[in-house]
Amino acid sequence: MLAGDPPDHPINSLYLFLFTLYSNAMDFAEIILKNRSYRKFMEKQPVPEKVLEELVNYARLSASSGNIQGLKFYISKDPEQNRLIFSALRWAYYLKDWNGPEEGERPAAYIILLGDTEIHKTIEVDVGIAAQSMLLGAVSMGYGGCMIGSIDRVSLRKKLEIPPRFDIPLVIALGKPNESIRIEDTKEEGEIEYWRDEFRVHHVPKRSLQELIIKSF
Numbered sequence: 757m758l759a760g761d762p763p764d765h766p767i768n769s770l771y772l773f774l775f776t777l778y779s780n781a782m783d784f785a786e787i788i789l790k791n792r793s794y795r796k797f798m799e800k801q802p803v804p805e806k807v808l809e810e811l812v813n814y815a816r817l818s819a820s821s822g823n824i825q826g827l828k829f830y831i832s833k834d835p836e837q838n839r840l841i842f843s844a845l846r847w848a849y850y851l852k853d854w855n856g857p858e859e860g861e862r863p864a865a866y867i868i869l870l871g872d873t874e875i876h877k878t879i880e881v882d883v884g885i886a887a888q889s890m891l892l893g894a895v896s897m898g899y900g901g902c903m904i905g906s907i908d909r910v911s912l913r914k915k916l917e918i919p920p921r922f923d924i925p926l927v928i929a930l931g932k933p934n935e936s937i938r939i940e941d942t943k944e945e946g947e948i949e950y951w952r953d954e955f956r957v958h959h960v961p962k963r964s965l966q967e968l969i970i971k972s973f
């Protein structure tokens with residue numbers, strides 16, 4: 757059953773029901789911590805159609821400005837479509853000597869967020885909210901992903917025959933993560949660029965709470 761469905765909805769999912777029953781549910785803080793931008797995956801491990809649908813369902817149930825709900829979605833888990841999508845994406849801007857995941861560690865699935873211009877001009881805040889809902893949902897189900905905004909949109913539109921009616925604000929890459937990621941404090945100089953060490957561990961500096969909270973009354 758998808759979240760928000762009445763119990764007798766026709767797309768009841770036995771898979772998700774059993775998953776919820778037998779998985780050790782993570783608490784929210786753990787999901788937030790595990791929700792890193794993963795860029796390496798176990799490509800051969802598929803993301804089931806029902807999981808992808810459920811992620812879009814989380815976006816569907818999320819807030820949107822004026823409840824406009826102007827986002828639509830393309831789902832891909834097909835290797836050939838995945839290859840086309842992958843070729844239009846740019847990975848990890850700060851890792852200048854890395855051109856993105858190698859074959860075998862590429863995403864097993866993608867969700868492309870589309871702004872339906874016949875409903876409304878795409879609102880970036882809505883895009884972020886939908887994307888975060890989907891990524892948190894993915895982590896809660898044992899998957900992970902990365903938001904990709906650096907997209908060759910002309911090429912992606914052409915390759916996937918995306919009609920001009922739709923903007924392409926964001927792509928979410930998904931799969932079973934195959935990467936160690938560590939959160940660390942930014943150094944005093946405020947260096948925010950992520951980096952990889954000699955053991956291929958990916959480090960992500962985060963600013964301190966003290967730096968973020970300007971005033972607390």
Ligand SMILES: Cc1cc2nc3c(=O)[nH]c(=O)nc-3n(C[C@H](O)[C@H](O)[C@H](O)COP(=O)(O)O)c2cc1C
Binds near residue numbers: 791846849905
């Ligand atoms: C709107 C948005 C667009 C992003 N676009 C890209 C991208 O094009 N390529 C990429 O490799 N990562 C992209 N990222 C991932 C960020 O680099 C990542 O969030 C940041 O390094 C912090 O890492 P964390 O998500 O693990 O905290 C994007 C993130 C956001 C929120």
